[in-house]
Amino acid sequence: MASILLGENVPDLREALIRLLRRAGHEVSIAGTADDTLTAALAGPFDLVLMNPALPGSDGLDGLEVCRRLRAVAATARLPIMMLSVRQCPADVAAADAAGADDYLGKPFDNATLLARVATLVARGEPAPAADVDLGLLRAVREVMAASHLMQADEVAPTLDRALSRLGMGAVIFLIDHDQVVLRALPVRGREPSEPEPVHEGSLPGRAYMLVRPEPDPQRRGRLWVPLLDGTERFGVIRFEVPGAAGAYDVRWQQRCELIAEIVAHLIASKMSGGDILKVARRVEPMTVAAELMWQMLPPLTSSHQRLALSAIVQPCYDVGGEGYDYAVDGDTAWLVLLGAVGRGLGAAVAGAVALSAIRAARRAGGDLPEQVRAADEHLIEQCGGSRHARFVTGMLARFDLESGLVRYINAGSPLPVIFRDADLLGVVTGGARVPLGVRAEGEVRVGEKVLCRGDRMLLHTAGVTEARAADGSLFGAARLTRLAADCEQARLPAPETLRRLALAVAEHRGGPPSGDAAMVLVEWSPAAARRTVVGPPYPDSAGEAEAPS
Template identity: 50%
Template sequence: MTGTGEMRWFEALQDVLDDSHLWQPGDLAARVGAAVSRLGLRTTIWLVDYEQVALRALPETGRATPEPLPVDGSLAGRAFTRVTALRGDGHRWWVPMVDGTDRIGVVEVVADGDRDDEFVRRCELLAGLIGHLIVTTTVRGDHLDVVRRSQPMSTAAELLWNMLPPLTASCGRAVISAVLQPCYDVGGDGFDYALDGDTAYVAILDAVGKGVTAGVACAVALAAIRAARRAGGGLAEQARAADDALTEHFPEVRFVTAVLAELRLDTGRIRYLNAGHPAPLLLRSGRLVRELDAGRRLPLGLADPRAQVGEEALEPDDRLLLYTDGVTEARTPEGEFFGVDRLVGLVERSAATRLPAPETLRRLSHAVLEHQGGPPDDDATLLLVQWSAAAAFDTLPTTKAADV
C-alpha cells in the first residue's frame, strides 16, 4: 500500500477513535461507517447474541437493518467461530471482531474494488478497534446490549451477567473460556478468573436454589472470593471469606458449591479446592485422563476447617474442564441424562478438530440444550482452562483472509 493509502487509513482510524469519546452507543455504527466511507468502504457491524446462535446487525439511521445471520451455516458465522477473516461474494469480507480474545461478532466490509492481503490486515485492525470501542461504549447506555438480546432477561440473569468477566481471556501460555445457559434466565451459576503474572486463578460456582435468591447468593460468594484473592489470600482464605459472607448475609442456611483453583503458568502445577462440586475433568492429548477428586470440603457457606488443598501437575496442552451439575443432569423428556460420558466424548471430538476453546464450549452448551429439547431445568455452566501457547494463539484473529 502506498504512503498516501497508509495515511488515509490512519486518518480514518484516528477519526473513529477521536469521535468515540463523546458518542452514545447508538451512534457507533453510523460514525464508523462515515469514517471508513472515505476509504471506499461500507461496513456493517454484527454482534453475537447472548446465546451465541445468531449475529445481529447494529441498526443505522437511513439503512434497513438486515435480518440476523445464523452462527451455524453462514459465512459470517464461520468467520466468528474460527476467528478467521473470510472473503465472500464480490468485494465483501467478513472480519472477526474480538476484545482481547473475547469474541464479540464480525465486521462486514464491502469495498469498491479488489484489495490485497495488506487490505485484509487493515480491516482486522479496524475490527479490533471497533471491538474495543463496543466494550467501552456498551456501559454508557442500553442500546448495544439490547441489540444482542433475542428476549427479555430475568432479574437474576441481569444481576449475574453484570458480575462476570468476559467469556474468554488468553495470555501467552493459557486460555480460559466459559459459557452459561440458559443465558436469559441463569440464576445461581457463575464463574470468575484472573490472569496475573505467573498464575491463573479460576472459580466456578453453583448456588443452591433458583431465581433472584440464588443469584444473590452466587454474587455474594463471588464478590467475597474476589475480595480475598485481591487482598492476597490463598484458596483456603478465599473459601473462608465466602463462608463468612454467606453466613452474614443469609439468616437461613444458604450454600454454594464451587471449585476454586490456581494454575502456575510457568510450571503447570495446579492447586484446587472442591466445595461440594462435580470434580473437574483433566484431558490430555484429546482424551480424558482422570477426574480431579481431591481437595474436598463442604460447600461454601458451611465452614470446614478440615479442608485440604488438592494438587495436580498439568502437561503442556492439557485441558481442564469444570462444569456445574446442570450440564450432566440435563435430560430428555424420557429421562435420559446428558451425563459425564457424553460430555467427555464431545470434548474429545472437539480436540481432534482443533476447535478453539470458546468454540468448543459454545458447541457443548448447544449440545446440552439440544439433548434436553429446550432450556435446561437447571443452570448449566462450563469453564475450560487450557495450558497451551498454541491454544492461546488459536483464539487470535488470523492475519490472512481465506477465499470461499
C-alpha cells in the same frame, strides 16, 4: 518485501511458487484464471504480476492479452510483469515482449534465478500507491477515535459508517446474541437494515465468528467478514465492503479490515456500560432480574494470554440464577473459580454474587485458597444463612502455576473436573474435597494438588451440565460431555467455540426449558490454543491470503 499477484492455473506449480515467494518474504495474492488475474491487477495495487502466458480465460482472454490490457491502462502501464512458461522458443518470448511483459522465464526454472529476477523487477517498478490507501485509513481511524471521547453507545455504528464511506468502503457491525446462535446488525439511519445472520458451518459470518478468522465471500468479491474481538472476547463480526473486485482476497485489505475491527471492538467494550443499545442488540428475549445481576458480576467469557486460553459459558443466558465464574491471570499464576448456587431465581443469584464477591475480596487482599473459601463461608452464612432462606453454593477454586503446571484446588461440592491430553481423556481431578460454601466446615481446609503437562486441557463444570435431563428422563451425563469435548479438541477448535458447542449440545439434549442452571470453564495450557482465540489467516493452511475462486 513485495506484493505479488500470481496468475497460475496449475495447482502443484502454483503451490510451489506460493511457498517459494512467501519464504522469501513476499506477500502473494492468487488468481487461477486470466479473467481473475486481470481483475485483481486492475484493483491492485501490486508490485509485480507473475503469470502464465497461457493462463485460461473467457472469450479468448489469456495471459498475453492480460498483459496487453494492463499496459493500456494508465494505473498499470508501468506495473512490472513477468511470464513463466514451459514454452521457451524465441517466438514465444517475442510474443510476450510484444504484449508488454518485462521478463520471461522458462519452466523448469532455478529458484534462485526466479527470486533474483523478481527482486530486479520489483526494484525497477514504481512504488505501489498503497501508502495513499493507508493514509486515508489512518485519517478514518483518527476520525473515529477523535469522536469516541464524547460518543454515545448508539453512535458507534453510524460514526464508523461515515468514516469508511469516504474511502469507498462499507462496514456493518453484527453483535452476537447471548446464546451465541445469531448475529444481529447494529442499525445505521439511512441505511437499509441487514438481516440477522445465523451461526453455523454453512454461514460465512458464522464461520468467521466460530473459527475466529476472516472469511472472504466468493459470491461478492469485495465482501469480507472479519471477527469482532475485544482482546479475545468474541463480540460478533463486521461485514466489510472493500474497493476493487479482488480486495477481499488481498492480504493488505484483510489486515486493514482486521485493524479496524480491533479498534471497533475496543470501542464497543468501552461504550457497553454507557448506554443500553449495545446490550439490547445482543438480546433476543428479556432478562430476568437474577440474570441481570449475575451478568453484571461476571468477567468476559474469554481471556487468553501467551501461555493459556481460558473461556467460560453460562446457561440459560436470560434466566440464569446463581451460576458464575471468575478468573485472574497475573504473572505466573492463574486463579480460577466456578460456582453454582443451589436453587434458582433471585435468591440463588444473590447467594452466587455474595460468594463471588467474598472470594474476589479475599484473593485481592492476598488470601490463598483456604482464606477465600473461609471468606465465602462467612459471608454466605451472614447474608443467606437464615433457617427459612438458607443458601449454599457449590464451587471449584483453583490456583494454577503457569510455569510448573501445578494446580492447587478446593472442591466445595462440585462435579470432578476433567483433564484431556492430546484429545484423549486423561482422568478426573479428585481430592481437595469439602462441603459446599456457606456450610460450616470443621477442621482444616484441605487443598488438593494436580500437576498438568503443557498442552493439557482442564474442563470444570457445574452439576447442571451432566444432570441436564431429556424428555425421556435420560441424563446428558459425564461420558457424553467428555466425548464431545474430545471431539472439539480433535478439530482444534478455539476454546470459546468448544464451550459454545458443548452448551448447544446440552440444550439440544434437554429439549425444553431448563430445570437448572449450567456453567463451564475450559482452561488450555497451550500457546497454540491461545493463538486459536485471536484472528488468524483466512484458512488454516494459509500463511497469508485466501485463494480467490476462479
